[in-house]
Amino acid sequence: MQKNNLLGTSFDCQCGRHHVVPTKHLFYGENAFDFLLETARSITDDPHYLIIADSRTFEVAGRSVETKLSSSTTRVSHFVVPDQEGESPAADDTTRDLILDQAPAADLYIAVGSGVINDLVKWVAYLKKKPYITVATAASMNGYASANVAATVDNLKVLFHADACLAVFATPEIIINAPYELTTSGLGDVLAKPVSSADWKLNQFLFNDYHCQFSVDLLKELEPVYLENPKKIKKKEPAAFKALFNALFLSSIAMTITGTSSPASGGEHMISHTLDMTANRDGRKHDYHGRQVGVSSILMAALYEKIMGIDKPVFKDVPRTVNSDFWGSLSPVVEKEYDKKIPKFERVANYLSNPENWNRLKNLIKPDLVPAAKLKNCLMQAGGAHRYMDIRDNETALARDKFLSVVTNANQMRERFTILDLAVLLGVIPGEIEQLVDEWVTK
Numbered sequence: 001m002q003k004n005n006l007l008g009t010s011f012d013c014q015c016g017r018h019h020v021v022p023t024k025h026l027f028y029g030e031n032a033f034d035f036l037l038e039t040a041r042s043i044t045d046d047p048h049y050l051i052i053a054d055s056r057t058f059e060v061a062g063r064s065v066e067t068k069l070s071s072s073t074t075r076v077s078h079f080v081v082p083d084q085e086g087e088s089p090a091a092d093d094t095t096r097d098l099i100l101d102q103a104p105a106a107d108l109y110i111a112v113g114s115g116v117i118n119d120l121v122k123w124v125a126y127l128k129k130k131p132y133i134t135v136a137t138a139a140s141m142n143g144y145a146s147a148n149v150a151a152t153v154d155n156l157k158v159l160f161h162a163d164a165c166l167a168v169f170a171t172p173e174i175i176i177n178a179p180y181e182l183t184t185s186g187l188g189d190v191l192a193k194p195v196s197s198a199d200w201k202l203n204q205f206l207f208n209d210y211h212c213q214f215s216v217d218l219l220k221e222l223e224p225v226y227l228e229n230p231k232k233i234k235k236k237e238p239a240a241f242k243a244l245f246n247a248l249f250l251s252s253i254a255m256t257i258t259g260t261s262s263p264a265s266g267g268e269h270m271i272s273h274t275l276d277m278t279a280n281r282d283g284r285k286h287d288y289h290g291r292q293v294g295v296s297s298i299l300m301a302a303l304y305e306k307i308m309g310i311d312k313p314v315f316k317d318v319p320r321t322v323n324s325d326f327w328g329s330l331s332p333v334v335e336k337e338y339d340k341k342i343p344k345f346e347r348v349a350n351y352l353s354n355p356e357n358w359n360r361l362k363n364l365i366k367p368d369l370v371p372a373a374k375l376k377n378c379l380m381q382a383g384g385a386h387r388y389m390d391i392r393d394n395e396t397a398l399a400r401d402k403f404l405s406v407v408t409n410a411n412q413m414r415e416r417f418t419i420l421d422l423a424v425l426l427g428v429i430p431g432e433i434e435q436l437v438d439e440w441v442t443k
Contacts (some may be wrong), residue, residue: 006253015212019257023145025167026249028242032169033135036068039167040108043131050106051078052099052121054089057113057137061174065112065135079103081120087285091119092152099124106130111165114182115141115150115289118165123149126162136170138178139186139245141290142264144168146252150289152280156333157273157413159265164256168249176241181288183244184384187226187233188294190247191378192268193219194370195300199266199418201368205361206348206417215254215263222247227374230382267303267411267418268296274410275391275398281330284394291385291392295441298379298386299407301372302440303419306428308366313358315349316427318342319412326409340415345425348417372440388441400437407433 008024027035040049049069053062058080069076081089081099089095099120109132111121118134118141125132126149134144143150147164150157197216204211225243226233232240254263261269272292279286286292322338324331352358379386389397408430411420423429428436 013212013214013257015210015214015258017210017212017258019214021253021257022147022164023166023168023253023256026145027167027169028172028245030171030173032171033064033068036065036133036135036169037071037074039133040069040074040110043133043166044107046107047074048105048107049074049076049110050104050108051076051110051112052081052103052117052124053078053112054081054117055083056088057117060178061135061137062112065110069110077104077106081117089116089120090152091116091123091150093154095120096123096127096151100127108132110135112137114138115143118143119149119151122147122162122165123151131163132165133167134165134169136168136245137174138182139175139241139248140178140182140189140288141186142189142248142251142255144249144252145256146261147256147259148261152276154333155277155280155330157277159261161259164252170245172238172241175245176236176238180383181291183233183241184294184379184382185288185290186244186248187230187290187382187384188292188297188379189264189290190219190226190244190251191375192266192293192297193223193251193264194368194375195268195297195304195419196262196264196266198304198365198369199416200262201364202361202419202422203262203417205364206351207344210258210260212254212258212263215258218250218254218263219247222250227370227378230378230380233382262416266300266416267420268293268300270410270414270418270420271296271299271407274406274413275393277330277413278406279393281328285392287385287392287398291390294375294379295385295388295391296407298372298376299436299441300419301370301375302436303423303428304365304369305372306432306436307419307422307426308362308369310426312355313352313426315353315425318345318424322412323409326405327412334413337415338412341412341417341421344417345421348422349425376440386441387443388437400442404434404437407437
């Protein structure tokens with residue numbers, strides 16, 4: 001199956017599964033919005049469409065979308081998700097309930113926005129058992145065609161499966177002119193792919209987990225465009241922006257067809273989720289997801305390089321309970337995830353104590369790793385966050401001690417095994433993490 005012919009198809013994959021791509025269309029171009037009404041009519045015969053946006057994305061694109069969808073046979077409503085105490089809306093159960101309670105009923109939902117709005121509309125449409133389409137307002141994240149919802153429920157950052165959108169619309173003018181921090185956030189998100197792919201292979205090797213090489217390879221042709229030419233993104237060259245958007249879009253397709261976030265999310269995302277969770281716990285504002293992920297991807301790539309350079313591993317005892325001093329009120333929900341991971345540590349230590357297995361693992365992982373230096377250079381030249389102090393914590397620079405504490409404890413927040421867990425098992429965390437942070441994400 002060629003990726004150019006992927007949308008709206010289903011096919012048998014060499015991974016052994018039958019893949020289905022629910023998203024039927026990607027319209028990226030100056031006239032993308034001209035296809036809105038035709039597409040909406042092809043999805044449902046019922047004429048009531050509901051646009052959901054925040055106050056910013058409604059002004060940027062929502063009004064235009066409303067005009068394009070309006071006709072003598074359609075009814076178009078809109079619902080603007082309110083800000084929360086002067087801050088942008090959040091993808092959480094409180095905001096979900098607000099939309100369910102206050103937004104008009106509809107036959108087709110239209111998400112106009114990027115990460116938060118897409119997650120909220122995906123969530124609501126799934127609960128309402130209605131289809132939805134997406135109008136992208138920034139190349140800021142890799143969830144546009146993903147069936148996954150990343151949200152906060154009962155203060156825990158969770159990921160769950162819903163239904164993917166049926167079409168995505170984007171105009172270069174809106175995407176290129178979005179706040180540039182959103183663009184570099186998207187770049188940081190897509191640069192997680194080499195690290196998350198390594199984590200996925202790690203789980204396949206250690207636990208015989210499902211793995212799909214086809215989904216891993218979806219971005220390969222596009223990677224050089226943004227990875228080797230970050231200055232073109234900074235110069236806002238249309239071809240570079242289109243490549244970045246397409247890479248983010250294909251990353252979301254990879255997650256949908258495999259039914260897992262593993263093609264695009266690993267240890268680096270756990271660090272970002274931990275930053276979000278602890279900020280929400282403390283009533284503080286956290287940074288954009290992709291900015292946090294980009295910095296964390298550099299560090300995780302360096303962590304992989306460090307561990308792949310070990311000739312004879314020596315495994316340490318790991319904590320049997322979560323660090324309640326760090327997690328505080330979040331400890332009970334985190335403990336449930338970490339308890340499920342505890343048996344994995346002993347299994348991994350026993351298996352990798354065999355020199356043959358350790359060498360096999362290294363030979364499997366090392367060829368596809370992207371050097372930490374290349375990831376850092378890409379983000380640095382693009383003008384993105386590439387140091388821990390670039391990450392905002394309540395509008396101030398994230399402190400070194402806080403970042404170290406997050407990295408040291410982030411592996412506890414989810415059952416999935418990642419490079420963070422292998423580092424804890426080897427004593428690299430906490431033993432050598434300060435040195436790696438100072439070397440790779442301090443200057």
